[in-house]
Amino acid sequence: MKDTTDYRKELQQDYARRRDLKRRKYSALSRYDIQIAFSGNKYLAYCTSMYLKKNHIKYHLARLEEQREVKPQARKTISQQLTLF
Secondary structure (H helix, E strand, C coil), X not given: CCCHHHHHHHHHHHHHHHXXXXXXXXXXXXXXXXXXXXXXXXHHHXXXXXXXXXXXXXHHHHHHHHCCCCCHHHHHHHHHHHHCC
């Protein structure tokens, strides 16, 4: 079972990846993401990657909330901000 430290580490990695995607857009995607997984559709690859990172962040926040590391209102606020894309 993962502990709080693991969830916090993964949360920070997901935040960093999401920031990288927002900053570099298509250039942050791998050749595999674009060519293989999404048949060359850069836009779909980018949107899916952003959606996936948002869900990873929400997941880790929920686990930390369960362990009383994040207050429920904080998770709700962060989730709303992530929706802004």
